[in-house]
Amino acid sequence: MSQKALTAIHASPPAHWVGDGFLVQPLFASLAFGQEVSPFLMLDYAAPHQFKPSAKPPGVGAHPHRGFETVTIVYEGEVEHRDSAGNAGKIGPGDVQWMTAGSGVLHEEFHSRDHAARGGSVSMAQLWVNLPASDKKVAPRYQTVLAGTIPTLEIADGKGALRVVAGTYGEAKGPAKTFTSLNVWDVTLQAGAALDLAITPGDNVLVALLSGKVAVGADKASGTGLLTFSTAGDSIALRAEADTKLLVLSGRPLAEPIAHYGPFVMNSEAEIREAIDDFRRGKMGRLEEFA
Numbered sequence: 540m541s542q543k544a545l546t547a548i549h550a551s552p553p554a555h556w557v558g559d560g561f562l563v564q565p566l567f568a569s570l571a572f573g574q575e576v577s578p579f580l581m582l583d584y585a586a587p588h589q590f591k592p593s594a595k596p597p598g599v600g601a602h603p604h605r606g607f608e609t610v611t612i613v614y615e616g617e618v619e620h621r622d623s624a625g626n627a628g629k630i631g632p633g634d635v636q637w638m639t640a641g642s643g644v645l646h647e648e649f650h651s652r653d654h655a656a657r658g659g660s661v662s663m664a665q666l667w668v669n670l671p672a673s674d675k676k677v678a679p680r681y682q683t684v685l686a687g688t689i690p691t692l693e694i695a696d697g698k699g700a701l702r703v704v705a706g707t708y709g710e711a712k713g714p715a716k717t718f719t720s721l722n723v724w725d726v727t728l729q730a731g732a733a734l735d736l737a738i739t740p741g742d743n744v745l746v747a748l749l750s751g752k753v754a755v756g757a758d759k760a761s762g763t764g765l766l767t768f769s770t771a772g773d774s775i776a777l778r779a780e781a782d783t784k785l786l787v788l789s790g791r792p793l794a795e796p797i798a799h800y801g802p803f804v805m806n807s808e809a810e811i812r813e814a815i816d817d818f819r820r821g822k823m824g825r826l827e828e829f830a
C-alpha cells in the first residue's frame with residue numbers, strides 16, 4: 540500500500556443554529572458542494588448541546604429537498620422525522636436515517652417529543668450525499684438504519700471500533716443502500732491507537748474529526764475539523780493522541796456539474812429553477828399533509 544499525503548486540515552467554521560434544534564458546524568467549510576468532496580456535498584455536525592425540558596420539541600419545520608440524500612447520524616438524544624411521502628421515524632444514539640429526497644419531498648426534523656419533554660443532550664451529524672444525474676428524480680425513499688444492524692468491527696489492535704454504516708470494510712457490508720459506490724465509516728479511537736485504512740484507488744476520502752486529537756505524520760488536528768488527502772495512494776494512516784471520534788467518508792467522485800440552491804442540488808441552473816417552481820406548485824408534497 541502507498542500512503543496518501545495529508546493535503547490540508549480545514550478548520551471548522553463557527554457553529555450556527557438550524558431551526559432551534561441543532562447547533563451545527565459545517566465541517567466541509569469552503570469545500571462544500573465542490574468536486575473535491577464528491578459524491579458527498581456537505582456535513583453539518585452538532586456537538587453535544589444541553590437542552591432544557593420543553594413541551595414544544597426544538598427542530599426544523601417542513602422544508603423541501605430534491606436531487607440528493609440526507610443522512611442523519613444520532614450520537615446523543617433522539618430525533619423524529621416526518622415527510623410528505625408518508626414516512627416517519629424516530630432514531631436514537633447510534634441509529635442512522637438515510638433519506639433519499641430524489642424527485643422531491645417535504646420533511647420536518649425535530650427532537651423527539653419524549654426527549655424534548657425530559658430535556659438533555661443532543662448530538663448528531665447530517666451528511667448530504669449527491670445523487671448521480673440519472674437518479675436525481677428517483678422516487679423518495681427512507682431507510683431507518685438501527686444501531687443493531689450496523690456491523691461494528693474492532694480496529695487499531697483493539698484500540699478502536701469502526702461501524703460500517705454504508706459501503707464495505709473488508710468483508711463487512713453496511714446496511715444502507717446507496718446509488719453510487721461510497722463508504723461511511725463511524726470510527727472511535729482510544730488515545731494511542733494507530734489506524735491504517737485502505738482506500739479504493741480513485742476514491743475521494745475525507746476524515747471529519749468530531750472530537751479528540753489525531754496526527755497524520757507530523758501534522759496534528761484537534762477539536763473539530765476536516766482532513767483531506769492526496770488523490771495518489773491507496774491508504775491513510777492516522778494516530779489518535781486522545782480519545783477521538785471520526786467520520787471517515789470515501790467514494791467514487793461523480794464528475795458531473797453541480798448546481799445548488801438552498802435545499803435543492805441538481806446539475807444545472809435550469810433544473811434548480813424547475814425545482815423551485817415544482818416546490819411552489821406543491822409537486823413535492825404540501826404543508827397541509829403535516830397538519
Ligand code: MN
Pocket residue numbers: 602604609646648
Ligand atoms: Mn432537511
